[in-house]
Amino acid sequence: MRRLPFSSDYMEGAHPAVLDALVRTNMESTDGYGADPYTAAAEAAILRACGCPDGAVKFLIGGTQTNALVITCLLRPYQGVIAAESGHIAVHEAGAIEAGGHKVLTLPAQDGKITDEAIRGLAAAHYDNEVRDHMVQPGMVYLSQPTEFGTLYSRTELAAIHEVCKQYDLLLYVDGARLAYALGSDANDVSLQDLASLTDIFYIGGTKCGLLFGEAVVLPHRDLIPGFFTLIKQHGALLAKGRILGVQFGAMFGVDGVAPQPGVLLYEQLGKKVVDYAQRIRAKLIERGLPLYIDSPTNQIFCVYPDADLPTLGEKFNYGYMERYDTDHTVIRFCTSWATQEEDVAALLEIL
Numbered sequence: 001m002r003r004l005p006f007s008s009d010y011m012e013g014a015h016p017a018v019l020d021a022l023v024r025t026n027m028e029s030t031d032g033y034g035a036d037p038y039t040a041a042a043e044a045a046i047l048r049a050c051g052c053p054d055g056a057v058k059f060l061i062g063g064t065q066t067n068a069l070v071i072t073c074l075l076r077p078y079q080g081v082i083a084a085e086s087g088h089i090a091v092h093e094a095g096a097i098e099a100g101g102h103k104v105l106t107l108p109a110q111d112g113k114i115t116d117e118a119i120r121g122l123a124a125a126h127y128d129n130e131v132r133d134h135m136v137q138p139g140m141v142y143l144s145q146p147t148e149f150g151t152l153y154s155r156t157e158l159a160a161i162h163e164v165c166k167q168y169d170l171l172l173y174v175d176g177a178r179l180a181y182a183l184g185s186d187a188n189d190v191s192l193q194d195l196a197s198l199t200d201i202f203y204i205g206g207t208k209c210g211l212l213f214g215e216a217v218v219l220p221h222r223d224l225i226p227g228f229f230t231l232i233k234q235h236g237a238l239l240a241k242g243r244i245l246g247v248q249f250g251a252m253f254g255v256d257g258v259a260p261q262p263g264v265l266l267y268e269q270l271g272k273k274v275v276d277y278a279q280r281i282r283a284k285l286i287e288r289g290l291p292l293y294i295d296s297p298t299n300q301i302f303c304v305y306p307d308a309d310l311p312t313l314g315e316k317f318n319y320g321y322m323e324r325y326d327t328d329h330t331v332i333r334f335c336t337s338w339a340t341q342e343e344d345v346a347a348l349l350e351i352l
Contacts, residue, residue, distance in 0.1 A: 003314075003315070003316060003317055003318050004316060004317050004318065004344045004347060004348065005317075005318050005337075005339075005340075005344070006317055006318055006319050006320075006334045006335055006336065006340075006344075006348060007318040007319055007320045007333075007335060008208075008320060008335050008337070009178065009181070009208045009209075009274075009299060009300075009335050009336065009337035009338070010207050010208045010337070011337070011339075012337065012338075012339035013212060014210060014211055014212045014248070015210035015211070015251075015252075015266075015270070015338055015339075017251045017252075017256075017266060018210060018211055018212070018247075018248050018251045018252070020251070021247050021248065021250065021251040021256055022212075022244065022247055022248065025038065025243070025247050028243075030243050032240045032241060032242055032243075033233075033238055033239070033240060033242050034058075034059060034238075034239075034242030034243075034245070034246065035242070036242065036243045036246060038243050038246035038247045038250055038255070039059065039242055039243060039245065039246030040246070041246070041250055041255045042057070042059075042216075042245075042246040042247075042249040042250040042253060042255055043056070043057040043246075045249075045250065045253035045254055045255050046204065046216055046218065046249065046253055047218075049192050049253055049265060049267075049268075050192045050193060050195070050196040050218055050220070051192070051193040051196055051197070052196040052197075052218070052220040054221075054222060055196065055218060055219050055220045055221065055222050056218075056219045056222035056228075057216050057217065057218055057219070058216075058217045058219070058228055058229070058232060059214060059215070059216055059217070059239070059242065059245035059246065059249065060203075060214070060215050060216075060217060060232070060237055060245075061213055061214060061215070061237065061239060061245075062207055062213060062215065063088070063175070063177045063203075063205065063207060063208075063215060064093045064094075064096055065215075065237050066175075066203050066215045066217060067088070067089050067093065067096065067097070067142075067175060068093070068096040068097060068099075068100055068235075069231070069232065069235050069237055070173060070201060070203075070217060070225075071089070071097055071100065071102060071140065071142070071173070072097075072100040072101070072102065072235070073225045073228065073231050074139075074140060074171055074173070074201070074224075074225060075102050075139045075140055076137075076139060077101060078136065078137055079102065079136065079137045079138065079139030079140070080102055080103035080104065080105045080136040080137070080138060080139065080140075081097065081102060081103075081104055081105065081138075081139065081140040081141070081142050081173075082105045082106075082107060082114075082119055082122060082123075082138050082140065082141045082142065082170070083104050083105070083106055083107070083114075083141075083142040083143075084106065084107060084108075084109035084112060084113065084114045084143075084147070084148075085106040085107065085108055085109055086109045086112050086147070086148050086149065087104075087106070087109075087142060087143075087144065087147075087148065088144060088148055088175060088177070089104055089142055089175075090104045090106050091148070092148075103136045104142075105122065105136065105138055107119070107122060109147075111147070111149060111151045111294055111295070112147030112148050112149035112150075112151045112294065113143075113147055113151055113153060113157070114143070114161075115157070115160075115161075116157070116160035116161045116163065116164045119141055119161060119164050119165075119170075120164045120167070120168070122138060123138050123164070123167075123168040123170065124168075126138055127168070138168070138170060139170065139171065140170055140171040140172070140173055141161060141164075141165055141170050141171070141172050141173065142173050142174075142175065143158075143161070143172070143173070143174050143175065144174065144175035144176070144177065144178075145174050145175070145176055145179060145182050145190065145195070145202075146178050146179075146181060146182045146185075146296070146298045146300070149294040149296055149300070149302060150178075150181075150294065150296030150297070150298040150299065150300035150301070150302070151294065151295075151296055151297070151298075152182055152185065152187055152188050152190070152297060152298065153190065154189055154190065155189045155190050155194055155198075158190060158194065158195075158198050158199075159198055162198045162199070165200075171200045171201070172198070172199045172200050172201075173199065173200065173201050173202065174195060174199050174201075174202035174203075175202075175203065175205075176195070176202055176203050176204050176205045177203075177205035177207070177208050177215070178205055178208050178209065178298070178299070178300075179203075179204055179205050179209065180205065180208075180209035180210070180267055180268075180270045180271040180274075180338075181209070181271040181274055181275055181298045181299040182271070182298060183267075183268050183271055184268075184269065184270065184271025184272035184273075184274060184275045184298075184299075185271070185275045185297045185298050186275075186297070187297035187298075188297075192204075192268075195218075196218065196220045197220070199220070200220070200221075200224060201217065201218065201219050201220075201224060201225075202217075202218055203215045203216060203217045203218065204216040204218060204249075204267070206245075206248060206249060206252070208337075209252075209267065209270060209271070209338065210252065210267075210270055210338040211248045211249070211252070212244075212248065214244075214245045214248055214249065216245075216249055251266065252265070252266050252267040252270070253265055253266075253267055254266070270338055271298075271299065271338075274299045274336045274337060274338055274340060275297070275298055275299050275336075277299075277336040277340050277342075277345045278296075278298065278299045278300065278301050278334070278335075278336045279297070280345060280349065281301050281334050281336070281345065281348060281349065281352075282295075282296075282301045284349045284352050285301065285303045285352065288352055290303050290304065290305060290352075291303065291304040292304075293322070293325070293331045299335060299336045299337070300333055300334075300335050301333065301334045301335075302322065302331060302332070302333050303331070303332060303334075304325050304329045304330075304331055305329060305330055305331075305332045306328060306329055307328055307329060307330055308328070310330065310332075312351075313351065316347070316351060317348060317351070319332045319333060319334055320332060320333035320334075320335055321333075334348070
C-alpha cells in the first residue's frame with residue numbers, strides 16, 4: 001500500500017508547467033554553461049520581478065551548494081557567518097560552511113528566528129573585545145525565509161536586521177529554499193522586491209518549490225562577487241547543460257506566459273494552495289488537542305505526537321521525524337508541497 005507523502009516538499013518530480021517547458025525544448029541545441037537564450041530570459045524575468053533590473057542572477061543546482069558557495073565567496077578567510085542555532089547551515093549541511101574555512105557564529109533562536117538586538121549584541125561584543133584580533137570576525141548574517149520551522153520574518157524585522165548589518169558592515173544573505181511557500185502565506189508581508197532592497201544577496205529556491213532541481217542566486221548589485229561565474233566553475237558548481245536551469249525558472253517566472261491568472265507569476269502563487277493545505281492540517285491538530293511544537297504559517301506543521309499512536313499513523317502516511325520531546329512523545333512534521341493532492345489531505349485529516 002502506498003503511504004501518502006507528507007514527509008517533505010522535494011520528494012516529487014516537477015510542476016507540469018516546468019516539465020512541459022523541458023519537453024518542448026528538449027531537442028534544441030544551445031550553448032552550454034548558461035550562455036543560452038533561455039537562461040538569459042529567465043534572469044531578466046527574475047530581475048523584473050525583484051525590481052532590480054541592474055542586478056544579476058546566477059543559477060545553481062542545490063541549496064547546500066548555494067549556501068556554501070555564496071558564503072565562501074563573500075567572506076574573508078578570518079570571518080564567520082552569524083546564524084540561528086537552528087539555521088540550516090548550522091545544523092543540516094554536514095559542516096559545509098566550516099569545511100570551507102568559515103565558522104558559523106550561532107545565536108539563540110525564538111521560533112527559528114534571530115533578532116536585530118541579538119545580532120547587534122554579538123557584533124558589539126566582538127568589536128568591544130580588546131583581543132578581537134585573535135577571534136573570528138563576524139562578516140555576514142544568514143537568515144532563511146521561511147525559517148527551518150516554517151516561521152517568517154516580517155518586513156519590519158528584516159528592515160531592522162538590515163540596519164544593524166549596515167551599522168557593523170555585515171553582509172545580509174537570505175536563504176530562500178522554500179521562498180514560494182513564504183510568498184503563498186497570508187501571514188507574509190515580505191515581497192521579492194523587499195528582499196532585493198533589504199539584503200545584499202538572496203536565493204530563490206526551486207528544488208523544494210516545483211523544479212526538478214535548481215536555485216536562483218539574486219545579486220541586487222551585480223558586482224558584489226567579482227568573478228562569480230569563474231568561482232562557480234572553480235567550485236564544481238557550474239552545470240554544463242545550463243539551459244535546463246534557465247528553462248525551469250523561465251516557466252516559473254512567466255517567460256513562456258505560464259501564469260495562474262494574467263499578471264501573476266506561477267512562482268509567487270505556487271505556494272498558496274500548498275500553505276492552505278498545511279493550515280488545514282494545523283487546524284485539525286489543534287482541534288484534536290495535539291500540541292503544536294512551533295506555530296508555523298507556511299507549509300511545515302510541527303506537532304508533539306504520542307508515541308503510542310505513531311505506528312498507526314506511519315502505516316498510511318510518511319511524516320518527518322524531528323526529535324524526541326519526552327519519554328512518551330515525539331516532535332514530527334507534516335509538510336505539504338506543490339504536488340500535494342486534495343484527497344491526500346482529506347485522508348490525513350480523517351485519520352487524525
